Amino acid sequence: MAQPGTIDPIHQFEIQKLVPINLFGFDMSFTNSALWMVIAVSVTTFVMVYGSASRSIVPGRLQSLAEMAYEFVANTLTGVTGREGMKFFPFVFSLFMFVFAANMLGMIPGSFTTTSHIIVTAAFAMLVITVVLVAGIVGHGSHFFGLFVPSGVPGWLLPFMVLIEVVSFVSRPISLSLRLFGNMLAGHIALKVFGAFVAALLGAGAAGILAPLPLLLAVALTALEFLVAFLQAYVFTILTCVYLNDALHPGH
Amino acid sequence: MELAAASALAKFIGAGLACLGMGLAAIGVGNIFGNFLSGALRNPSAADGQFGRAFIGAALAEGLGIFCFVVALVLLFVV
Amino acid sequence: MRRFLASALVLSSALPAFAAESKGGFPPFNATTFAGQLFWLALTFGTLYLLMSRVALPRVGAILSEREATIESSLAQASKAQAAAEAEAQGLEQALAKAKANAQAIAQEARTKSAREIDAKRSAVEKDLAAKMVAAEASINETKAKAMANVEDIAKDAVSAIVEQLAGKAPTAAAVTKAINAARGE
Structure with missing residues (x-):
């Protein structure tokens, strides 16, 4: 725990048990992380299922929202992989919807950002890479491993190129998970620290006159964090599409 | 100097050095958007179509800065 | 920049805490929470995937394709209607041109007919006038002859009177007539 008088931006990432559950000796409690995952799924399901319930040709607001989300992701996917994607x-x-909802819900004051834990983002990254590998091997068999052998490479350079390509492939899930995790973590730490600055300045008597400055910065940072929440979800999705494209159309 | 203090010292110095890597990542991100802007000024009609790709490139470059940050955090909090 | 700032701030804020060697732990790297998080993530993401793939996405896909089909059929209908309208417009133009040609023919016919009528009337009137002129000339000549005859008588009387005045004696009618004829013959 932090000493009194210091700023502790790490405490907000603590997992707190809300409903202790013990399954087979494993701690499967319903934590704040689980709560916000459930909320993210509920919000997404509400928008998509109730948005598509009315089926009118001229859509209302909720239906427009659902259709926009559908078309956005569909265009991203087909733009990278083509129709077979x-x-x-x-x-x-x-x-996309889970990561986007989780990122956005984390911006609510007092909430918990599920994607700010490395295990969550790593699980997503491993899922993506597993899907890519399975799709590649099932679809193309051993020809899928032609992905690691770029064309037009002289024979003596080939072992090094293959090694570099393999390392580059293995680094994909690592970078995917770390990118999302790092962005969420850094954003919330910065927000917490600037908020604490405002509070600290207000409590420091004469220096209270400077308190609006970190407040302005915190406002600007919040706006930036909303953009980053969407952008990181979009980048995660489009990189997933790029890796899936490699599985669907292997070889350079 | 005992081991604990020395290790704490080394951790902080290492974390500070890792932050320098983020400055380099910032140069990379600025590079991407600078090139995008100069291209957009030459061909404004094509700019909107490629705006998404600029952000993808920026996110990829920023990712490496994030890795530096994560190294700093690991040094600080995970020994 | 954000990350730079954040890490600098974390360092500055963490320094006093660590000076006292009390680690708060870093929750994202706290391995005891991993199993629980993974379990709930699998549960929630699995639910989301099932709901999306079975319920929501087919519905939205159906709505979008239905709208596209409606728009396409409407556009096809509109282009068909436009083609029909154009064909009708062309037919209309043709009929108009034909009607114009007809009208011109009719007008031409009417003009020639009226010209002929006018000619006929004119020649009739001309004949009429010519006959009248002949008659008028004849009557004029008659009147002139009568007047000339009268003039002769008047001249005879005048000459007799003058001679009588001048010579004191009335001439004979034969001498007067001879004198008048001689004067007229000159």
Whole structure:
């Protein structure tokens, strides 16, 4: 725990048990992380299921929202992979909506950002890479490993190139998970620290006159964090599409 | 100097050095958007179509800065 | 920049805490929470995937394709209607041109007919006038002859009177007539 008088931006990432559950000796409590995951899924399901319930040709607001989300992800996927990529559409869509909802819900004051834990983002990254590998091997067999052998490379350079390509492939899930985790973590730490600055300045008597400055910065940072929440979800999704494209059309 | 103090010292110095890597990542991100802007000034009609790709490139470059930050955090909090 | 700032601030804020060697732990790296998080993540993401793939996405896809089909059929209908309208417009133009040609023919016919009528009337009137002129000339000549005859008588009387005045004696009618004829013959 932090000493009194210091700023502790790490405490907000603590997992707190709300409903202790013990399954087979494992601690599967319903934590604040689980709560916000459930909320993210509920919000997404509400928008998509109730948005598509009315089926009118001229859509209302909720239906417009659902259709916009659908078309946005569909265009992203087909823009990268072409029409055959649509068989991965439910997966990519669920991924995008979950990450986007989780990021956005974390911006609510007092909430918990589920994607700010490395285990969550790493699980997503491993899921994506597993899907890519399975899709590649099932679809193309051993020809899929032609991905690691770029064309037009002289024979003596080939072992090094293959090694570099393999390392580059293995670094994909690492970078995917770390990018999302790092962005969420850094954003919330910065927000917490600037908020604490405002409070500290207000409590410091004469220096209270400077308190609006970190407040302005915190406002600007909050706006930036909303953008980053969307952008990181979008980048995660489009990189997933790029890796899926490698599985669907292997070889350079 | 005992080991604990020395290790704490080394951790903080290492974390500070890791932050320098973020400055380099910032140069990379600025590079991407600078090139995008100069291209957009030459061909404004094509600019909107490529705006998404600029953000993807920026996010990829920023990612490496994030890795530096994570190294700093690991040094501070995970020994 | 954000990350730079954040890490600098974390360092500055963490320094006093660590000076006292009391680690608060870093929750994201706290391995005891991993199993729980993974379990709930699998549960929630699995639910979301099932709901999306079975319920929501087919519905939205159906709505979008239905709208596209409606728009396409409306556009096809509109282009068909436009083609029909154009064909009708062309037919209308043709009929108009034909009607114009007809009207011109009719007008031409009417003009020639009226010209002929006018000619006929004119020649009739001309004949009429010519006959009248002949008659008028004849009557004029008659009147002139009568007047000339009268003039002769008047001249005879005048000459007799003058001679009588001048010579004191009335001439004979034959001498007067001879004198008048001689004067007229000159």
